[in-house]
Amino acid sequence: MNDIPQQLVNGLTNGSLYALIAVGYTVVYGIVQLINFAHGEVFMIGAFGALSTWFLLFRDNTSVWVLPVMIAGAIAASVATAVIMERIAYRPLRHAPRLAPLITAIGISVFLQEFVRLFYGTIPGFPSAKSKIPFPAIDGVTGSPFHLGSVVIQRPALFTMGALLVCGLFLGWFINKTKQGRAMQAVSQDPDTARLMGIDVDRIIVIAFALGAALAAIAGVAQGLQNNNIDFKMGFMAGLKAFTAAVLGGIGNIQGAVVGGLTLGVAEALATVFVTGAWKDVFAFGLLILVLVFRPQGLLGARVVDRA
Amino acid sequence: MSTAVAHDTGAPDAPSGRDVLLEARGVVMRFGGLTAVDDVDLTVREGEIVGLIGPNGAGKTTFFNCLTGLYKPTEGEVRLSGTVLPPKPGRVVRAGMSRTFQNIRLFANMTALENVMVGRYCRTKAGAFDSILRTPRFRREEAQTRERAQELLDYVGLGRSTELLARNMPYGDQRRLEIARALATDPKVLLLDEPTAGMNPQETADAERLIFKIRDSGLAVVVIEHDMRFIFNLCDRVLCLVRGKTLIEGTPGEVQSDPRVIEAYIGTGDGTEPDDPDDIDAKIEAQVEAREAREGGRG
Numbered sequence: 001m002n003d004i005p006q007q008l009v010n011g012l013t014n015g016s017l018y019a020l021i022a023v024g025y026t027v028v029y030g031i032v033q034l035i036n037f038a039h040g041e042v043f044m045i046g047a048f049g050a051l052s053t054w055f056l057l058f059r060d061n062t063s064v065w066v067l068p069v070m071i072a073g074a075i076a077a078s079v080a081t082a083v084i085m086e087r088i089a090y091r092p093l094r095h096a097p098r099l100a101p102l103i104t105a106i107g108i109s110v111f112l113q114e115f116v117r118l119f120y121g122t123i124p125g126f127p128s129a130k131s132k133i134p135f136p137a138i139d140g141v142t143g144s145p146f147h148l149g150s151v152v153i154q155r156p157a158l159f160t161m162g163a164l165l166v167c168g169l170f171l172g173w174f175i176n177k178t179k180q181g182r183a184m185q186a187v188s189q190d191p192d193t194a195r196l197m198g199i200d201v202d203r204i205i206v207i208a209f210a211l212g213a214a215l216a217a218i219a220g221v222a223q224g225l226q227n228n229n230i231d232f233k234m235g236f237m238a239g240l241k242a243f244t245a246a247v248l249g250g251i252g253n254i255q256g257a258v259v260g261g262l263t264l265g266v267a268e269a270l271a272t273v274f275v276t277g278a279w280k281d282v283f284a285f286g287l288l289i290l291v292l293v294f295r296p297q298g299l300l301g302a303r304v305v306d307r308a
Numbered sequence: 309m310s311t312a313v314a315h316d317t318g319a320p321d322a323p324s325g326r327d328v329l330l331e332a333r334g335v336v337m338r339f340g341g342l343t344a345v346d347d348v349d350l351t352v353r354e355g356e357i358v359g360l361i362g363p364n365g366a367g368k369t370t371f372f373n374c375l376t377g378l379y380k381p382t383e384g385e386v387r388l389s390g391t392v393l394p395p396k397p398g399r400v401v402r403a404g405m406s407r408t409f410q411n412i413r414l415f416a417n418m419t420a421l422e423n424v425m426v427g428r429y430c431r432t433k434a435g436a437f438d439s440i441l442r443t444p445r446f447r448r449e450e451a452q453t454r455e456r457a458q459e460l461l462d463y464v465g466l467g468r469s470t471e472l473l474a475r476n477m478p479y480g481d482q483r484r485l486e487i488a489r490a491l492a493t494d495p496k497v498l499l500l501d502e503p504t505a506g507m508n509p510q511e512t513a514d515a516e517r518l519i520f521k522i523r524d525s526g527l528a529v530v531v532i533e534h535d536m537r538f539i540f541n542l543c544d545r546v547l548c549l550v551r552g553k554t555l556i557e558g559t560p561g562e563v564q565s566d567p568r569v570i571e572a573y574i575g576t577g578d579g580t581e582p583d584d585p586d587d588i589d590a591k592i593e594a595q596v597e598a599r600e601a602r603e604g605g606r607g
Binding site: 174178179180181182183186189192193194195199200207 | 376377378397398400401402406407409413415416417418422425426427429430432434436439440446449450453489493
């Protein structure tokens with residue numbers, strides 16, 4: 001069992017990825033009480049957005065300065081997907097029974113997966129997405145790992161954890177210190193009163209979707225760098241795990257999403273140490289069931305978006 | 309689609325010479341078979357304080373909800389400075405009418421200052437990209453918003469509670485914070501829904517002073533209250549609603565001396581306090597029922 005420190009690092013890496021995606025579930029839930037089950041696909045489309053940007057602008061160039069542009073492309077693709085999704089699929093169902101947007105979300109999820117699978121390769125110059133597509137190995141954030149004693153830290157792992165840190169700080173600032181952030185808090189605490197104070201609730205909902213999508217896009221890039229490849233199915237399990245993380249931390253609670261993501265990642269890694277890697281999903285969802293039974297409000301407590 | 313109803317817009321008993329700010333004509337609000345507000349007119353002029361009284365369930369708050377666009381009235385229209393208001397809360401606020409709530413509805417997990425700042429945002433223009441990029445416009449507006457919010461907290465006497473979370477504030481302070489938040493939207497007309505509910509006499513007197521101060525600053529105020537002494541001290545005109553209909557509208561003197569109101573409020577001679585609200589409610593109710601019985605049942 002000497003590999004516990006190593007597994008902790010692996011766990012925090014996966015956990016950071018879950019956390020980045022989980023924030024999207026939780027922010028949207030905090031504002032509209034909707035579980036956007038298509039959020040995993042927003043993450044997948046972020047990865048494809050980054051890859052497309054690279055194909056279009058930088059093909060064969062792996063310099064590190066390419067990365068910010070790829071991230072921008074990823075964010076653009078994810079945010080556009082999420083905003084269009086909200087506008088055409090969720091907004092018309094705002095006052096429908098809760099089952100309706102849930103079914104819609106599953107429909108969008110399947111639609112987006114199939115859309116990417118079937119159409120990505122038909123764009124001239126792009127490879128077929130019917131199987132895994134190699135993701136460019138960007139200099140600096142991929143390549144030879146760092147060694148800390150016996151612990152190996154992969155460069156993409158550092159990128160992922162760094163991304164979570166930066167995004168977390170940004171989100172905390174945005175929610176607490178900007179007009180739109182305060183308006184988000186107000187809408188999540190009392191939508192009717194917020195409307196009576198002149199807040200455009202529809203716009204705040206769009207902002208919530210866009211914020212979650214931006215973080216998922218960055219997670220998509222991180223995933224691509226970690227695995228060296230991406231595919232149209234990558235959003236399914238990642239989305240499910242991130243949703244678990246959001247519930248684990250307390251749905252609606254942004255800090256909870258981060259704590260839940262890291263907890264889930266570490267729990268999986270420890271399962272790998274003490275049981276076997278093949279059982280880690282059983283362990284992860286077992287943890288979810290335990291939390292739901294004994295602490296249904298999640299580790300930090302379900303609540304509305306506030307004080308991130 | 310709000311149905312405009314033709315009405316005689318002459319307001320014979322309103323003080324002349326001042327501009328009409330708020331004008332509601334033939335407002336009807338039905339919920340299924342229940343008519344909560346039934347053909348109510350209201351005219352409010354600049355610098356006026358108008359009282360809205362009536363027993364619980366008389367439709368006072370529902371009427372406020374119709375005025376502020378929270379409900380779409382079944383019939384009738386609401387004009388502010390001559391322009392018809394659409395039943396959209398955001399548009400109503402920007403047009404210049406804001407309100408407080410009978411059951412305090414602050415953003416409980418935000419500070420007093422933040423609550424007022426949220427009220428102010430309908431007057432700012434910076435978009436999400438201004439915020440993310442911290443443009444000069446965002447920084448300028450944010451500073452102005454904060455400054456204005458602090459001024460308003462000072463104005464209502466909460467200047468020292470800026471950083472308290474709304475939910476941790478004493479009840480009377482929460483009511484004043486709601487008024488500050490409503491004022492932050494720069495209203496021409498302020499609607500107060502039971503501003504003294506649950507207050508002790510000292511707090512009530514403070515609230516009265518605050519409302520006079522607001523009126524003197526040029527706003528028109530419409531107040532829903534059960535405390536009759538408060539209403540008759542405060543108001544230039546009083547409208548009494550019973551079961552969604554206007555029982556009488558007039559000066560406090562006229563309303564107090566109207567036979568129907570006297571009968572309902574003070575004319576029983578059974579020694580009860582004339583301004584006990586529950587008692588008044590019961591009496592209005594009884595009065596209306598008696599009248600309806602005489603007139604051959606309810607509609």
